[in-house]
Amino acid sequence: xxxxxxxxxxxxxxxxxxxxxxALYFSGPTSRNDLTARTGLxxxxxxxxxxxxxxxxxxxxxxxxxxxxGRPRVLLRVNPEYGFAVGVDVAETHVRVGxxxxxxxxxxxxxxxxxxxxxxxxxxxxxILAGVEVVLSDAGVSPEQVLGIGVGVPGxxxxxxxxxxxxxxxxxxxxxxxxxxxRGTSLPLYVDNGAKTMGQAExxxxxxxxxxxxxxxxxxxxxxxxxxxxxTTFRGVSSSAGEWGHTKIVAGGRPCRCGGRGCLEAYIGxxxxxxxxxxxxxxxxxxxxxxxxxxxxxxxxxTVTYLGVGLANLVNLVNPEKIVIGGWVGVQLGESxxxxxxxxxxxxxxxxxxxATSIVLGRLGPDAVALGAATLxxxxxxxxxxxxxxxxxx
Amino acid sequence: xxxxxxxxxxxxxxxxxxxxxxALYFSGPTSRNDLTARTGLxxxxxxxxxxxxxxxxxxxxxxxxxxxxGRPRVLLRVNPEYGFAVGVDVAETHVRVGxxxxxxxxxxxxxxxxxxxxxxxxxxxxxILAGVEVVLSDAGVSPEQVLGIGVGVPGxxxxxxxxxxxxxxxxxxxxxxxxxxxRGTSLPLYVDNGAKTMGQAExxxxxxxxxxxxxxxxxxxxxxxxxxxxxTTFRGVSSSAGEWGHTKIVAGGRPCRCGGRGCLEAYIGxxxxxxxxxxxxxxxxxxxxxxxxxxxxxxxxxTVTYLGVGLANLVNLVNPEKIVIGGWVGVQLGESxxxxxxxxxxxxxxxxxxxATSIVLGRLGPDAVALGAATLxxxxxxxxxxxxxxxxxx
DNA sequence: CATCTTAGTTCAGAGGCGAAAACAAGCACC
DNA sequence: GGTGCTTGTTTTCGCCTCTGAACTAAGATG
Numbered sequence: 052x053x054x055x056x057x058x059x060x061x062x063x064x065x066x067x068x069x070x071x072x073x074a075l076y077f078s079g080p081t082s083r084n085d086l087t088a089r090t091g092l093x094x095x096x097x098x099x100x101x102x103x104x105x106x107x108x109x110x111x112x113x114x115x116x117x118x119x120x121g122r123p124r125v126l127l128r129v130n131p132e133y134g135f136a137v138g139v140d141v142a143e144t145h146v147r148v149g150x151x152x153x154x155x156x157x158x159x160x161x162x163x164x165x166x167x168x169x170x171x172x173x174x175x176x177x178x179i180l181a182g183v184e185v186v187l188s189d190a191g192v193s194p195e196q197v198l199g200i201g202v203g204v205p206g207x208x209x210x211x212x213x214x215x216x217x218x219x220x221x222x223x224x225x226x227x228x229x230x231x232x233x234r235g236t237s238l239p240l241y242v243d244n245g246a247k248t249m250g251q252a253e254x255x256x257x258x259x260x261x262x263x264x265x266x267x268x269x270x271x272x273x274x275x276x277x278x279x280x281x282x283t284t285f286r287g288v289s290s291s292a293g294e295w296g297h298t299k300i301v302a303g304g305r306p307c308r309c310g311g312r313g314c315l316e317a318y319i320g321x322x323x324x325x326x327x328x329x330x331x332x333x334x335x336x337x338x339x340x341x342x343x344x345x346x347x348x349x350x351x352x353x354t355v356t357y358l359g360v361g362l363a364n365l366v367n368l369v370n371p372e373k374i375v376i377g378g379w380v381g382v383q384l385g386e387s388x389x390x391x392x393x394x395x396x397x398x399x400x401x402x403x404x405x406x407a408t409s410i411v412l413g414r415l416g417p418d419a420v421a422l423g424a425a426t427l428x429x430x431x432x433x434x435x436x437x438x439x440x441x442x443x444x445x
Numbered sequence: 446x447x448x449x450x451x452x453x454x455x456x457x458x459x460x461x462x463x464x465x466x467x468a469l470y471f472s473g474p475t476s477r478n479d480l481t482a483r484t485g486l487x488x489x490x491x492x493x494x495x496x497x498x499x500x501x502x503x504x505x506x507x508x509x510x511x512x513x514x515g516r517p518r519v520l521l522r523v524n525p526e527y528g529f530a531v532g533v534d535v536a537e538t539h540v541r542v543g544x545x546x547x548x549x550x551x552x553x554x555x556x557x558x559x560x561x562x563x564x565x566x567x568x569x570x571x572x573i574l575a576g577v578e579v580v581l582s583d584a585g586v587s588p589e590q591v592l593g594i595g596v597g598v599p600g601x602x603x604x605x606x607x608x609x610x611x612x613x614x615x616x617x618x619x620x621x622x623x624x625x626x627x628r629g630t631s632l633p634l635y636v637d638n639g640a641k642t643m644g645q646a647e648x649x650x651x652x653x654x655x656x657x658x659x660x661x662x663x664x665x666x667x668x669x670x671x672x673x674x675x676x677t678t679f680r681g682v683s684s685s686a687g688e689w690g691h692t693k694i695v696a697g698g699r700p701c702r703c704g705g706r707g708c709l710e711a712y713i714g715x716x717x718x719x720x721x722x723x724x725x726x727x728x729x730x731x732x733x734x735x736x737x738x739x740x741x742x743x744x745x746x747x748t749v750t751y752l753g754v755g756l757a758n759l760v761n762l763v764n765p766e767k768i769v770i771g772g773w774v775g776v777q778l779g780e781s782x783x784x785x786x787x788x789x790x791x792x793x794x795x796x797x798x799x800x801a802t803s804i805v806l807g808r809l810g811p812d813a814v815a816l817g818a819a820t821l822x823x824x825x826x827x828x829x830x831x832x833x834x835x836x837x838x839x
Numbered sequence: 840c841a842t843c844t845t846a847g848t849t850c851a852g853a854g855g856c857g858a859a860a861a862c863a864a865g866c867a868c869c
Numbered sequence: 870g871g872t873g874c875t876t877g878t879t880t881t882c883g884c885c886t887c888t889g890a891a892c893t894a895a896g897a898t899g
Contacts (some may be wrong), residue, residue, distance in 0.1 A: 514876065
């Protein structure tokens with residue numbers, strides 16, 4: 052029952068400005084005339100507001116297009132160089148830092164390898180801060196031009212300014228990554244779970260584009276999901292919503308590395324798939340998985356069934372318009388098995404919600420986590436295109 | 446990415462009016478002074494707005510309270526007789542119609558029994574329409590005073606004006622109940638799933654009060670859930686979100702009446718519990734269940750475990766602040782077994798989200814479905830306290 | 840070059856909010 | 870009882886935002 056409370060007449064301007072900017076951003080080059088139609092605002096308002104935005108250099112002109120018989124339309128677009136966003140992917144084996152312009156074109160990136168078992172928080176923080184400096188100088192961008200730094204990490208991120216992280220598999224329990232980073236930078240920081248940032252990327256720029264109720268699942272070493280309700284990522288009361296990988300699909304079943312039994316991840320996480328297939332990994336999981344898939348072992352069919360059960364539970368519970376399967380395992384499975392995955396999902400879900408859902412593969416590849424992290428910055432920019440706050444994403 | 450688009454200066458007034466009215470409604474008798482603090486609005490705005498509301502008779506004075514040394518505060522409250530709401534519960538065995546004032550005090554009610562297997566939509570519609578007439582005349586309320594009719598039904602309700610219902614267990618597939626009712630009344634109609642209306646009732650007036658991220662589960666013949674995110678009931682793209690009963694907790698497990706296997710309902714639905722305990726029902730399920738619970742059969746412990754698994758999946762996926770267990774089976778189980786249910790849930794969920802959740806019993810009893818249905822009308826009234834629309838709830 | 844068409848800008852007016860001044864209604868103390 | 874103090878409520882006034890309508894801009898057409 053916590054409802055938003057709006058107030059003054061000034062909020063209208065801010066809100067409408069955000070509406071206009073979003074329309075401009077997602078419709079590409081657009082004339083003022085189109086914008087009145089798209090936003091529902093009057094021509095007068097669009098005129099004054101675009102004048103403001105042009106004056107602030109947030110928006111720039113982008114050519115003209117003649118209209119039959121009358122004055123040609125002037126096209127406008129968001130200035131992709133008005134500002135930049137840093138996106139960071141903290142994963143089990145590496146830290147990747149990317150610099151993106153406002154169109155989310157990657158301008159520079161840098162990777163730091165992590166020794167698989169050692170994840171000293173200080174070291175990770177140093178890598179990130181160093182990475183930011185590197186990508187800025189590589190791209191010739193000054194820190195003042197950067198609107199913020201988004202960071203995608205494994206595990207659960209507490210809401211709050213310190214960006215406190217709990218990631219059992221990572222060996223982090225209560226690491227205040229946000230606070231560590233703030234010692235080295237004054238830029239706005241947004242820390243969020245990596246599955247969520249990936250989901251955000253697929254939702255805004257990938258296969259989920261345009262959906263307002265969607266689930267983006269991440270299949271990799273871990274298994275997670277981003278649940279999007281009415282255009283907003285669903286976080287729950289302590290930002291840990293979407294822990295799909297540890298929902299139980301076989302009560303009392305296979306043991307999971309989380310300590311529980313029968314978790315979805317204990318069936319379709321990469322380690323579980325290889326284990327069920329009796330493969331002792333040679334070190335390259337992608338290759339191992341490819342071999343299992345080629346083997347026509349019954350394990351493949353079982354995996355599809357388990358995944359279908361997991362997806363069906365999401366269909367029943369969330370009733371999404373779209374399910375996007377991402378993560379490298381997800382894409383590798385999906386490429387050959389998508390029809391079977393759809394069948395298995397249909398077999399385990401109710402007819403009405405299943406009929407409303409389309410199941411598709413993600414299309415952003417492994418950089419989606421960093422891109423999505425940068426998107427946190429973009430989102431803030433589009434919502435309040437001048438007042439950037441220095442907080443962790445909650 | 447579907448964001449609300451706001452526009453003119455007039456929307457502010459409407460929005461602030463709703464904020465004020467909500468504050469007034471949920472804080473009981475309150476002075477204008479308190480309202481400025483509660484709503485964040487200026488004293489000036491509160492003053493003019495309350496003057497309007499008093500003039501329209503939506504708000505009335507409710508005594509005074511002296512303040513140490515100064516002018517006494519005049520208390521205001523929503524006029525409980527400004528309007529009335531009808532709430533209807535369409536269940537497997539009966540149709541219940543209740544008339545509520547704005548404080549949700551029941552002023553009259555009437556029941557119609559349904560022969561268990563026969564659910565002619567026309568008959569149900571006739572019962573509802575007749576029931577409305579009966580409760581109005583019993584309470585001496587004229588139709589003009591009624592703000593709307595809320596109806597809670599089993600199954601999935603399509604979004605849209607016709608209130609089309611799909612309820613397999615009820616024998617309804619595509620029944621346009623809303624359209625049937627509109628032939629007999631011109632009052633605003635809100636049709637929604639009964640588990641959701643019950644959830645709404647517990648959220649607003651029962652154990653869920655004050656929570657903004659919550660799940661209200663309904664355990665009865667069927668098993669369902671209402672997921673509340675940020676104060677709003679989560680419906681999904683085709684309004685069927687929350688079909689928790691048919692999520693799978695044992696892939697390939699017990700057959701369920703939905704046609705699937707391993708559904709939660711196939712373990713903790715009342716028929717499943719009795720079946721697993723080997724009880725052939727004597728007709729009174731409540732008594733049967735009481736006997737099973739008293740028997741200390743291992744089935745009891747198993748039931749707790751399965752319920753815990755189902756709840757744990759909600760904890761992991763939704764990360765709610767509160768889980769309310771409702772429905773008659775839920776309450777009967779919970780009364781003696783709540784600590785065990787909590788333990789089973791903890792054992793099957795991740796530590797962080799579990800720590801953020803409290804699991805409690807519902808406290809509204811069997812009338813919650815009708816009350817919640819009436820609450821749909823109340824909600825509309827609080828959001829737009831003069832313009833009532835004639836549509837089905839989507 | 841006059842006219843038509845479409846795009847974009849300017850202006851006046853209405854409605855809304857908040858700060859502060861004004862007003863109201865008690866209490867305390869002389 | 871009068872005077873000042875305290876607190877609650879209303880009124881006044883200035884500022885902000887939006888919109889409709891009039892107006893300007895810029896091209897096409899014949």
